[in-house]
Amino acid sequence: MSRARGRPRNPEADRAILQAALEVFIEGGVEGASIEQIAKRAGVGKLTVYRRWDSKEAVLAAAIETARDGIPEAPADLADLPVTTLVRKLLPGLAEAIAEPRLRAMIARIFGASVSHPELMATYWENYVVPRRRNTRALLERAQAEGTIAADADLDALIDMMVGAVLFRLVQPEPLDVAGATAYLESVYRQAGLL
């Protein structure tokens, strides 16, 4: 997705550029961002940016992809636990991730940009939403096998309802700390039949 060019890379400059791009995007949205601004914030020349990415949209997509690294994966060795135990182990990491103001701001900006820049939403979708939906589906299927979720439940609808509720909470103006995020996730997971 990042449409990186073939030139030799300078990892330190790349990191600075992607970091700057994310900040500029969060502050002003895609309409408020420019390569010039990103280069200035990163302390590099515009050409250094253009050598690696051919548009501000390409830099922003790469920055969104890179920000994904901060979100913890579910450890594979928990897979044999009962669903509620597994959910209890996963919730703290998830709560910490969604209480992060920069992640919330990034998601809000991606939603806003979906009108004019659907490719940023596509990058977000592929890197954040698809893996989360896959994990949620695995949990729901196990809960169905354990009998806490009805066998005829519409899992696609239920996944959208869970992911939608959480994303919806993220763009609400009320502050969200880790304790609030934990309580919110617990109420949604419980209502879904996972706790």
Added chain:
Amino acid sequence: MSRARGRPRNPEADRAILQAALEVFIEGGVEGASIEQIAKRAGVGKLTVYRRWDSKEAVLAAAIETARDGIPEAPADLADLPVTTLVRKLLPGLAEAIAEPRLRAMIARIFGASVSHPELMATYWENYVVPRRRNTRALLERAQAEGTIAADADLDALIDMMVGAVLFRLVQPEPLDVAGATAYLESVYRQAGLL
């Protein structure tokens, strides 16, 4: 919320300004909008806008409020029907509203602006989300009374899951026509226990 000023009003110019403001907001978000652009699009002078609103944010908030008028209210005389019958009668109007590309774009832009302009999100919340949450709660309480939703269900969580799923669907890049919106709403309402 609109912070209208005390000067005599020209309803026709007001309508043109609010319409232009919504278009400009949808096209470029709050960062891409300016009073100058709104006045030009509406075919009035900048001063005509400033006589009624003191900032672009105030015009945008008024435009968001006004766009609410296109969304149908639940008719009061349906109140005695069983919940599933009532939901069947409400769904077509709701599906038409959410399949409207301008409403989808407006909501996406409001989400995006929530980072820098939480007051626009507050206007949206008050005018769109609060009434929809109230209606959804009334339906869920009646479904609880009829026994199709568990007496100990967490209605706040369930409302967020329903509203969240629908809003989440609205900002996804895939097109949504009235038939698709109807099918989507049916799956969510059914999974929630309302159909």
